[in-house]
Amino acid sequence: MSSLRQSYYNLFSKVYDRIIELHSHDLQGRLRSALADRTGLKDGDIALDLCTGTGSVPPFLAEKVGGDGLVIGLDFSSGMLRKAAKKIRERELKNIVLIQAEAQHLPFKDGAFSAVTCSHAFYELKGDVREKAIVEIKRVCRAGGRFCMMEHEVPRKKFIKFLFYIRMLVAGNLGSRALLKQEESFFKSHFSVVKREILPGGNTKVISGLIK
Numbered sequence: 237m238s239s240l241r242q243s244y245y246n247l248f249s250k251v252y253d254r255i256i257e258l259h260s261h262d263l264q265g266r267l268r269s270a271l272a273d274r275t276g277l278k279d280g281d282i283a284l285d286l287c288t289g290t291g292s293v294p295p296f297l298a299e300k301v302g303g304d305g306l307v308i309g310l311d312f313s314s315g316m317l318r319k320a321a322k323k324i325r326e327r328e329l330k331n332i333v334l335i336q337a338e339a340q341h342l343p344f345k346d347g348a349f350s351a352v353t354c355s356h357a358f359y360e361l362k363g364d365v366r367e368k369a370i371v372e373i374k375r376v377c378r379a380g381g382r383f384c385m386m387e388h389e390v391p392r393k394k395f396i397k398f399l400f401y402i403r404m405l406v407a408g409n410l411g412s413r414a415l416l417k418q419e420e421s422f423f424k425s426h427f428s429v430v431k432r433e434i435l436p437g438g439n440t441k442v443i444s445g446l447i448k
């Protein structure tokens with residue numbers, strides 16, 4: 237049975253790509269490619285895209301790992317995964333597998349991945365779900381592998397900032413404001429060599445860290 241949050245994302249999946257298209261003016265392809273560039277993935281590696289949604293990130297990771305590698309896109313929403321499956325089928329991408337599971341209970345063995353990515357989703361994980369997910373990320377990614385997360389940067393302009401927080405409210409996640417304030421210390425407490433970069437365009441950041 238679906239939880240309320242899964243139902244919310246199932247519904248959201250019907251309009252998600254359209255909203256991203258309108259919102260980002262086709263910048264997203266380049267941003268997701270920039271996320272993949274920061275993973276350090278190479279031929280034959282295995283990568284996990286956590287909370288993959290409609291599967292926009294896996295094709296960029298798939299390019300990095302090549303035909304001998306594998307990319308797993310994981311999400312708990314069947315609606316999102318249906319959209320992702322269609323996209324992957326249409327592009328005939330053979331090295332991507334989609335799995336329905338929760339970020340806080342990853343069905344993989346320790347050290348299975350060379351890198352884990354999470355795009356526009358980590359700050360939507362609430363409270364103890366986020367804490368459990370980070371424990372899982374560190375468990376399934378090998379030592380020296382990378383966690384790379386992409387999120388919107390908090391807007392500077394007051395009105396846009398207001399809309400940003402409205403979106404967080406709608407996603408039921410105003411609690412993430414606390415994380416935003418302690419972002420650096422949060423990531424440094426979990427990973428080593430933490431880097432925070434604002435991508436071209438200025439609205440999006442990538443935070444990456446090495447698994448200790």
Ligand SMILES: C[S@@+](CC[C@H](N)C(=O)[O-])C[C@H]1O[C@@H](n2cnc3c(N)ncnc32)[C@H](O)[C@@H]1O
Nearest residue numbers: 245287288289311312313316338339355356357
């Ligand atoms: C805003 S979308 C981002 C999708 C995609 N990563 C992207 O960049 O377009 C957030 C995604 O996180 C997924 N999600 C939220 N909580 C989750 C959880 N606890 N376990 C697995 N997936 C989750 C949702 O189903 C949704 O697909």
